[in-house]
Structures are given as structure tokens and as C-alpha cells.
Amino acid sequence: MAFASSVTRVDFVNIQQHGALLHANRHRFPNFSSLNLRKLERKIRAGSQITNARRVVEPEVDINDPEWKKHFQEDFDKRFNLPHLKNILDIKPRLTTFSLKSRRPIDEDNGAKNEDWNGYVDDDDRALLKVIKFASPTSAGAEYIDPDCSWVEQWVHRAGPRKQIYFEPREVKAAIVTCGGLCPGLNDVIRQIVLTLEIYGVKNIVGIPYGYHGFTDPLLSEVPLSCQAVQNINLAGGSFLGVSRGSPTTSDIVDSIQAKGIDMLFVLGGDGTHAGALAIHNECCKRKLKVSVVGVPKTIDNDVLLMDKTFGFDTAVEEAQRAINSAYIEARSAYHGIGVVKLMGRSSGFIAMHASLSSGQIDICLIPEVPFKLEGPNGVLKHLEYLIKTKGNAVICVAEGAGQEYLTKSNAKDASGNVVLSDIGVHIQHQIKRYFKGAGIPSDVKYIDPTYMIRACRANASDAILCTVLGQNAVHGAFAGFSGITTGICNTHFVYFPITEVIASTRRVDSNSRMWHRCLTSTGQPDFD
Ligand SMILES: Nc1ncnc2c1ncn2[C@@H]1O[C@H](COP(=O)(O)OP(=O)(O)OP(=O)(O)O)[C@@H](O)[C@H]1O
Ligand SMILES: O=P(O)(O)OC[C@H]1O[C@](O)(CO)[C@@H](O)[C@@H]1O
Numbered sequence: 001m002a003f004a005s006s007v008t009r010v011d012f013v014n015i016q017q018h019g020a021l022l023h024a025n026r027h028r029f030p031n032f033s034s035l036n037l038r039k040l041e042r043k044i045r046a047g048s049q050i051t052n053a054r055r056v057v058e059p060e061v062d063i064n065d066p067e068w069k070k071h072f073q074e075d076f077d078k079r080f081n082l083p084h085l086k087n088i089l090d091i092k093p094r095l096t097t098f099s100l101k102s103r104r105p106i107d108e109d110n111g112a113k114n115e116d117w118n119g120y121v122d123d124d125d126r127a128l129l130k131v132i133k134f135a136s137p138t139s140a141g142a143e144y145i146d147p148d149c150s151w152v153e154q155w156v157h158r159a160g161p162r163k164q165i166y167f168e169p170r171e172v173k174a175a176i177v178t179c180g181g182l183c184p185g186l187n188d189v190i191r192q193i194v195l196t197l198e199i200y201g202v203k204n205i206v207g208i209p210y211g212y213h214g215f216t217d218p219l220l221s222e223v224p225l226s227c228q229a230v231q232n233i234n235l236a237g238g239s240f241l242g243v244s245r246g247s248p249t250t251s252d253i254v255d256s257i258q259a260k261g262i263d264m265l266f267v268l269g270g271d272g273t274h275a276g277a278l279a280i281h282n283e284c285c286k287r288k289l290k291v292s293v294v295g296v297p298k299t300i301d302n303d304v305l306l307m308d309k310t311f312g313f314d315t316a317v318e319e320a321q322r323a324i325n326s327a328y329i330e331a332r333s334a335y336h337g338i339g340v341v342k343l344m345g346r347s348s349g350f351i352a353m354h355a356s357l358s359s360g361q362i363d364i365c366l367i368p369e370v371p372f373k374l375e376g377p378n379g380v381l382k383h384l385e386y387l388i389k390t391k392g393n394a395v396i397c398v399a400e401g402a403g404q405e406y407l408t409k410s411n412a413k414d415a416s417g418n419v420v421l422s423d424i425g426v427h428i429q430h431q432i433k434r435y436f437k438g439a440g441i442p443s444d445v446k447y448i449d450p451t452y453m454i455r456a457c458r459a460n461a462s463d464a465i466l467c468t469v470l471g472q473n474a475v476h477g478a479f480a481g482f483s484g485i486t487t488g489i490c491n492t493h494f495v496y497f498p499i500t501e502v503i504a505s506t507r508r509v510d511s512n513s514r515m516w517h518r519c520l521t522s523t524g525q526p527d528f529d
């Protein structure tokens with residue numbers, strides 16, 4: 001039994017699980033049986049294209065060995081174990097005050113009783129994250145499923161109300177903060193967190209205005225929140241509390257948490273916000289504070305690992321249809337009309353891919369994960385010429401992070417340190433005009449950038465449901481005593497993840513996935529390489 005070499009296999013699975021590109025690229029290495037995956041993973045995370053990979057040690061491990069399988073599962077369970085306040089503090093639970101039956105606090109003298117325990121979630125309850133099938137080491141490559149393959153199941157913690165809670169609701173001060181860019185559904189989550197806290201019996205709920213800055217900016221004060229205050233906020237887009245990028249130091253934020261007497265902090269945001277939430281959690285642990293920090297992942301880009309989807313994504317795709325449809329109508333109504341629609345997606349093309357798939361009006365979809373050539377016989381411009389000559393019009397959907405190599409890098413960063421991208425939509429528009437003019441073919445190019453219209457609208461029905469459940473589960477997670485966790489949907493089940501696992505890297509479109517190929521089939525575009 002050689003665990004050292006088994007690490008290679010474990011990493012292979014981790015990379016797949018993190019949604020990175022190795023799995024997508026495996027067709028390029030049909031004969032590998034084992035790769036130096038750590039190096040590859042670093043390259044992938046750094047955004048490099050993997051063009052060659054050296055074959056390294058053959059795994060000596062027998063993957064059907066139950067001991068190895070146990071080792072693998074233990075590794076997974078350890079990583080996905082939820083951080084809990086009882087690990088750092090000597091605290092005892094009490095019976096919950098969340099009544100499944102009356103939706104009123106149990107311990108209030110209002111007739112609500114704790115007679116119905118059936119719906120509570122046990123800490124040992126799990127939802128299936130995935131079943132992994134290991135190819136036999138004797139098969140030619142990991143993509144060939146061997147009948148003797150070994151199976152490993154990965155289970156994650158189910159979200160929901162616990163029978164045992166670690167806070168006295170009447171003594172709790174809970175705070176909500178929204179950070180990063182806007183996202184449809186933020187208000188639904190805020191509202192639901194407040195409603196659920198009140199069902200537990202929490203009286204002291206506040207909003208931190210304008211993201212992490214709200215903790216320390218002397219000009220900003222806490223926003224009192226209650227059922228009444230948040231009533232109907234879900235009917236509008238944006239964030240009731242305001243958002244911002246950039247932040248004070250973690251130490252200053254935690255000083256403020258201590259000064260304000262906050263016991264629970266609900267953090268709504270993307271990967272950056274979650275990195276901040278993790279830093280706050282770690283600092284609270286260091287100071288031995290009984291503060292539960294719970295995240296709710298927010299991003300229209302859908303680029304958070306492990307989740308089926310993040311809230312706002314469905315709405316963004318739906319809203320993108322309007323822009324695409326307008327571009328299509330403009331293109332179809334003009335002589336040699338060409339529409340260009342730029343959609344969000346800094347490093348992941350999920351919105352562009354899904355919007356293209358759902359609209360059925362896109363001829364060319366360009367995303368950051370799939371490099372493309374503009375010029376040359378296989379380039380985008382040549383294909384556009386073909387489309388104009390054969391069908392008279394065309395619509396391109398481009399994700400904002402696509403084709404950045406064609407643009408002058410500004411090196412500018414936003415307040416959070418995110419690279420400010422150059423406008424690929426404008427560039428493509430100019431290139432199309434130049435190309436058709438040069439070729440002596442008339443063309444009428446229209447560019448639509450619906451970015452902020454998409455982001456600012458209210459959540460659609462499916463996102464609103466998602467937000468509602470996520471908001472409730474965030475509160476249940478905090479009362480259950482977890483901290484440094486986030487809540488999401490996974491294989492249609494609602495679960496908790498440790499923040500560390502969720503921010504390990506960015507979820508990106510797998511260029512070898514069936515979904516991307518379905519998108520290509522739907523647009524009918526060739527490879528632009
Ligand atoms: N590594 C980090 N550690 C601590 N705080 C961070 C980190 N990265 C970002 N933040 C803080 O988190 C907040 C939000 O970050 P950012 O602007 O990157 O948005 P985001 O949460 O990633 O959402 P979006 O999807 O809109 O970009 C900012 O206040 C930023 O300063
Ligand atoms: O203009 P802002 O607020 O910096 O936000 C833009 C960014 O927000 C995102 O949608 C993430 O929320 C990215 O795709 C995009 O680059």
C-alpha cells in the first residue's frame with residue numbers, strides 16, 4: 001500500500017471536483033495514466049493552456065484496495081467537515097426555538113410547542129455531492145471506464161434547522177452585509193434571513209451598509225432590520241443595504257464586530273467576499289469570539305465551485321435574452337446586419353453559454369475558457385462573412401472575459417484587486433467593421449452591452465425560491481453553531497460547505513463538456529483555431 005503515489009489519484013479527483021480544466025483537457029493526453037497533477041492544477045489556476053504534459057510515475061496503488069478507498073474518503077470527509085464554534089469554545093447547545101409547526105419562536109409564550117421534531121436535520125445527515133468512478137490503472141486512460149472500477153461516494157452536510165442550537169435567540173445580535181457587485185436576489189436573501197431570525201426569536205438584527213466598508217466608515221451607521229423593514233424589498237433589484245468593493249483590514253472589521261456586539265454575521269457575496277468572510281472567521285477564532293460567520297454565495301457569473309448554480313444566474317440568463325433578441329431583430333432587419341452582445345463573465349462563460357443555448361438566436365458564442373482566432377481562414381471574421389453571405393445576418397454573444405489577449409492590458413485593478421478588463425465587445429465591433437469594409441462587403445454592426453441592466457433587475461421566480469431557501473439555511477447554519485461555512489444547492493439538495501472548499505478556485509466552463517458542445521451544436525459555429 002503506497003499512499004504517496006495514491007495522492008496523484010486524489011488530486012485528479014480534486015481537480016475535477018473543482019471544476020478545473022484538467023478533465024476537459026484529458027483528450028489531449030489519451031495515453032496518460034498518471035500526471036503531475038499538482039503542477040498542472042497550478043498552471044490551470046494561473047490560466048495557462050496546457051499544451052503538453054509529461055508522463056510521471058505510474059501509480060503503484062491498487063485503487064480497488066479498500067484501505068486506499070477508505071483513505072480517500074477520510075481525506076474528503078476531513079476537508080468537508082464543517083467548522084464549528086464548539087471546536088474553539090467550551091459551549092453547550094440548547095433545544096431549538098425554531099418551530100417547524102407554528103413558524104413562531106417556541107419559547108415565546110404564544111402557544112407554539114416543540115412537539116414536531118420530524119423535519120429537523122441531523123448533523124450526520126448528508127447529501128450526495130458526487131459518485132466518483134476510478135478507472136482501473138490498467139486501462140489506457142482515466143477516461144476509459146473499466147468494469148472493475150472502484151467507486152467512491154462523496155457526501156456533504158445537509159443544510160436545515162437543527163434540534164440543538166448554540167445561541168440564545170433573545171441575546172443574539174445578527175448582522176447582514178452584502179459585498180461585491182449587484183446580483184438579482186440579494187434583497188430576497190436579506191429578507192429571508194431577517195424573517196427566519198425572527199422565527200427563532202432574534203430581536204436585534206442590523207444591516208451593515210455598503211459592504212465591508214460599513215463596519216468602519218464613521219459616516220455609515222447600522223441599518224435596523226425587522227420583518228416590517230424588509231417587507232417587499234424583494235420586489236426591487238439591487239441591495240437594500242448597498243454594496244461596495246475594497247475593504248478595511250480584517251482586524252479592523254473584527255474590532256468593529258466586537259464593538260458592535262455582533263454574534264452572527266451573514267455575508268452575501270462572491271469569491272472575494274467569501275475570502276473576506278473566511279478571514280473574519282479565522283480572526284474571530286483566533287480571538288476566541290463566539291461569532292458565527294455564514295456566507296451566501298452570490299454571483300450572476302455562476303463561477304462558484306461545487307454548487308449546481310448560484311442565485312442570480314437564472315435571472316441573468318433570462319434577462320440576457322432580451323438583449324440577444326434585440327440584437328437579433330436589429331441584425332435581421334438591417335442589410336447584412338450583425339449584432340454583438342457582450343454579457344458578464346469575468347473568467348467564466350456560463351452566462352454567455354446558457355444565454356446562447358436558450359435564445360437559439362446566437363450564431364457565435366465566445367467565452368473566456370475557449371481561445372479563438374479573429375483573423376485567418378478559421379477565424380471568427382471569416383465565419384461571419386460566410387454567415388452574411390449565406391443567411392444575411394448574424395449575432396455574436398461574447399463574455400466579457402473572452403479574448404482579452406487581443407486587447408491592451410491596462411493593469412488597472414478595482415478596489416478589491418480584481419483586474420479591470422478591456423472591452424472585448426467594442427474591439428470585436430471595430431474588427432468586424434474594419435474587416436467587412438476591407439473586403440468591400442457592406443455591413444451594419446450594432447453593439448449591445450446590457451451588463452448593468454441584467455445585474456440590477458429583481459430575481460425571477462426560480463432565483464427567488466433559491467434565495468429564500470439559502471437565506472433560511474444560512475440562519476439555521478449559524479444557530480447550529482457552524483462558522484466559516486457557506487450554503488448552497490448541490491445535486492438539487494441544499495447543503496453546507498466549508499468556505500475553504502468553495503473558494504479553492506473558480507468554477508469555469510469545461511470546454512470538453514457536453515454542455516459546451518451542445519452550445520456549439522446550437523450555434524453551429526466551427527472551432528476558431
Ligand atoms: N482575498 C480576500 N481577503 C479578504 N477580503 C477580500 C478578498 N478578496 C476580496 N475581498 C473583499 O471582499 C469584498 C468583495 O470582493 P469582490 O469585489 O472581489 O467581489 P466578489 O465578492 O468576488 O463578488 P463579484 O462576483 O461581484 O465580483 C471586497 O470588500 C473585497 O475587499
Ligand atoms: O462593474 P463592477 O461593479 O466592477 O462589476 C463587474 C463584474 O461583476 C461581475 O458580474 C461579477 O459580479 C463580473 O462578471 C464583472 O466583471
Ligand SMILES: [Mg+2]
Pocket residue numbers: 180270271272
Ligand atoms: Mg469575484
